[in-house]
Amino acid sequence: MIPAAKLTTHDLYASLVDAIDQADEVYIVAAFAQRSGVELLLPALRHAVERGADVHFLIGDYLHITDPEALAELLKLDGLSIRFYRSGGRAFHPKAYLFRNAETGLSIVGSSNISKSAFRTGVEWNLHLPQAVAPHILDEAIEAFMDLYLSEAAQDLNPIVLEAYRQEHDARQYVAEPEVDYAEQQLVMSEEILPHRVQEEALRALRETMEEGRTRALTVLATGLGKTYLSAFFARDFKRILFLAHQRELLEQAERSFKKVESNWQTAFYIGSDRTNDEQTDVLFGSVQTLSQNRHLERFAQDYFDLIIIDEFHHAAAKSYQKVLAHFEPRFLLGLTATPDRMDGADVYALCDNNVAFQMHFTSAINEGFLTPFHYYGIHDVIDYSQLRRMGRKYDAMELEQAQIDRTVSENIYAAWSKHRQTKTIGFCSSIRQAEYLAQTFREMGHQVIALTGQTINRRERIQEFEQGTVEIVFTVDLFNEGVDIPKVDTLLFCRPTESIAIYTQQIGRGLRLANEKSHCVIIDLIGNYKNVETKLMLLGTVKDKLKRGDKEPITPPKGCIIEFDTQALNIIHRMRQPNQRKLRLIESYEQLKLDLGRRPTYIEIGQLTAVPTGYKQEWSSYVGFLKEQGELTDEEIETYDANRELIEQVEKTVMNRSYKMVVLLAMLERGEGRWMEPITAEEVAPFFYEYLHAEKYREVKDAQGKVFENGYNESKIVTLLKQQPFPKMVYPFETTEDQKTLYIQKDLKTTNRILMKWITDIVHFRIESYFSS
Incomplete structure (x- = not known):
């Protein structure tokens, strides 16, 4: 029986290893290679070489994406024939894995370059074509491979070729986006800039x-x-x-x-x-x-x-x-x-x-090799933040500063820095006074330190001193959030509570640039009982659902990264993750947004402006139910909620595999305050349904494809679709007639229509916008 061709859309790795194990000849061409992918292949390649298989590699330098360390690993394996394709700016995109032995052969051609994500977790399409299915294809593919392999653009990979490419690669990393030319003023790029x-x-x-x-x-x-x-x-x-x-x-x-x-x-x-x-x-x-x-x-x-x-x-x-x-x-x-x-x-x-x-985001960029890995150390903050007054989203500046200007606090910071630091540190502070106080403390310990703030004279000169190495550490107040970048920074020291996740993310980015002789960035972060602790930790990797006793790493970090907490910091995280803490954080999030807006947030606002919009319906069945429990509803609104609770919860929680349910509700709402809850027929919905899905190209592409929508508006086809899909899928308190022709709500309107209509309208608009944005 002739083996069938197949398409692999994930986990190509198993197929590659199996093919390598059976092949006498292996031909691999890829636009780029990452060390993660090479390391996966090395055991199988080593076995192939040891049993005498003929293995050829052709790797490209296109856009300088190939990791020099990946080439170095291949170069270590005696018996491989490796050539390096110098694209010279010409597009070079082949990804093919060709295998042949005395009896049969296999071509795998598709989207996967040599990387762990391409082999294991990424969305990739690769066609497997056995030689028996199309005998001439494998021969043509190997011939085309050898044409590239032996072309003048390809070089035998050796230590000299590798070192030359390494220098080009390292230089190219700097110019990905040099926000300020402090570090690389001498670098002049004469070649064409191409997108990576x-x-x-x-x-x-x-x-x-x-x-x-x-x-x-x-x-x-x-x-x-x-x-x-x-x-x-x-x-x-x-x-x-x-x-x-x-x-x-x-x-x-x-x-x-x-x-x-x-x-x-x-x-x-x-x-x-x-x-x-x-x-x-x-x-x-x-x-x-x-x-x-x-x-x-x-x-x-x-x-x-x-x-x-x-x-x-x-x-x-x-x-x-x-x-x-x-x-x-x-x-x-x-x-x-x-x-x-x-x-x-x-x-x-x-x-x-x-x-x-x-x-x-930066964790994905680290996994892809575009940013340097980090070693994160969560250190217990000795300040008790529960004793500090909150002013909206921030701690009272005077109380916070008074707590920070303390010898015990500064010595705790210095001890953590001394233990984990590398060569060039930025320390982020809450205030000018704290930055100057810490700078003085570190100077007394014998280090070259400056406080760099908006009041510093000749900032550019001081930054250059730091970049050139005459200054070990700079304490600053938000100056390095945007617009200034020094790739060689290899240590970040957070001496302040995290009050803004956005700023925290920007500041982490200051240390993740790739640079020569920089293997990773150390992040030293004070962990106290302040707000946003768990939210910011979610930025660093995948938070584990449960923490086991003795587990010092509550987060699974990106590739090549390390995350560690000292015992006291870990205890704080344990306390913050107790079940009742989630409700407390949701209540606080609501209160803070209410303070910012100066009024009660609407459903759309709570959905768009909070980090956990689904939490309210999960904990209280609906956002309106949450408002009732918090005493935020008027007597009239309470009456409306109690009479229509099932309807509100169903609209908020119903599963949306397509937009159809919400579009039907929009059609009902379009009839206005006096009629929106009346029964509606499929014939009445049909023109609105069609026009809404075709009003914007992105709606049409996502939800208006197939025979039903071909050749323009066809009422009978749309009516049939409505009777088959959204109408019967809308469960209690929604109901349809026996022929599925009419949709109605199983209850009489008992309270103010205006209030209920506003709530339902907000939920529908938010859900449908979220659906089409996903």
Whole structure:
């Protein structure tokens, strides 16, 4: 029997090992290789070589993604024939695994490069084609392989070739997105700047989202993955571009990056008195502080820009940004950030229509080899934060500072730093006084230390001293959150409670840049009984569901990373994870958002602006049920809730495999306050159902495909679909007639329709927006 061809969409590794074990000849070509993938293959390759198999490797240097250490591991294995393909900027994308013995053969061709994620966990498509199915294909594939293998572009891999590539690779890491040129001013890149693999994926996602009819998108990329260069590559598809930011340094750095991508672009600035824009300007780099002024906005037509790019998009909820966004109507709006979640409750997702086109957070970037691994040490903070007054989302600044200016506290910090530090440290403080106090403490211990704050004179010179090694540690207050980057920083010291997850994420990013002679970044973090402890720990890896006694690592870290806590810090985490703590955190989250808004949050606001929107329905069956228990409802609202509890809970909790249920509810709500709860027929829903799913390209692509929707609106087909799917799937208190033709609610309206309609409308709109954004 001829073996069948098959498609592998996950866990290619098992198939590769099995094929290597049976093959006399192995031919592997990949655009790039990571050490994680090579290490998986090495045992099977070693056995193949030992039994005399002929093994050929061809690895590419395209975009400098290949890890030099992966090549070094292959080079150690005697008996492999390895060549290195020098692409010279030409696209080089082959991924093929070819096997042959005296009796049969196999071709595996698809999407998988040599990495652990490609072999084990990633979404990959690889076609397995046995030689018996198509005998000529394997011969043609091996012939094509050898043409590349023996071409002038391929070099025999040896220590000299490897060292030359290693230097190129290390240099390339620096220019992924050099936010400030402190560390690499001497590096001049004459070659063309090309997108690396993650940027290529992001570009594809952005173009796809435009094809879906979207006009706004948010891209979340960890610091070091090249957000600015990504936006420049994307900008090539547009004629006139505005790059908007809040700092001159960010705009100047962005202009340099854009010119490297497209040297022919005419660029100009719109910052304060520096305003040189004219009709010949292709890319305008504008300060939000300047452009948000009426007299400047009025100089631009609403459609003047085809593309608007907003850097550090988590700031875009500010009124100044809102004013600019309200004025312009570009063909596309692109938001860039590493940290979209704001702790002040402001919703940046909504500014991009809840459309996150692409995201890669720093843990994923570490797994992919784009950022350096971290060794995290959670150290007990001796301050008792339960004794400090909270002012909204923060601790009272004076009480916090008074607790921090203490010899016992500073000696505890110094002891942890002395134990775990490496060569170049940034210490993050809550206040100028704390930074200066810790700097003095460390100086007394014999170290070269500076406090760098907004009041420091000649900051650039002091930073250069730090970068050059004459200063061991810098204590600062938020100066290194954005716009300044020193890749050689290898130790981060957090001397403050985490009050903003966004800022904490930015500060971690300061230490994760790749650099020569930097194997990892040490993170020394004080763990106290302050708020946000568990939330911030979730950023570092996968939180374990249960902690066993003696377990010192409550988080599974990314590849190559280490997470450890001292005993007292671990005890704090245990206490914070007790069952009753979840409800307390949800209540606190609600109270903080209520304080920020100055009123009770709506369902949409609690869903969009809190880190745990599903928690309320899980703990209280519904958000309105939570409000009732907290005494937040009026007597009229309580009556409405009690009379319609089943309906509220069902709308909030019903499973959504497709949008259909919520679209039907929208059709009911469209009839208005007086009629929305009346029975509705499939014929009445059908035109709204069709028009809603076809109103936006992304809705059509996701939920309006198949024979039912072919050839335009067909009422009988839509009615049949409604009677088969959403109508009978909507359970109590919803019911349908025996022929499934009419949907109705099994209860009479007993209380105020207006209140109930508002609640149901909010739930439906939030759920349907979340569904289409996922």
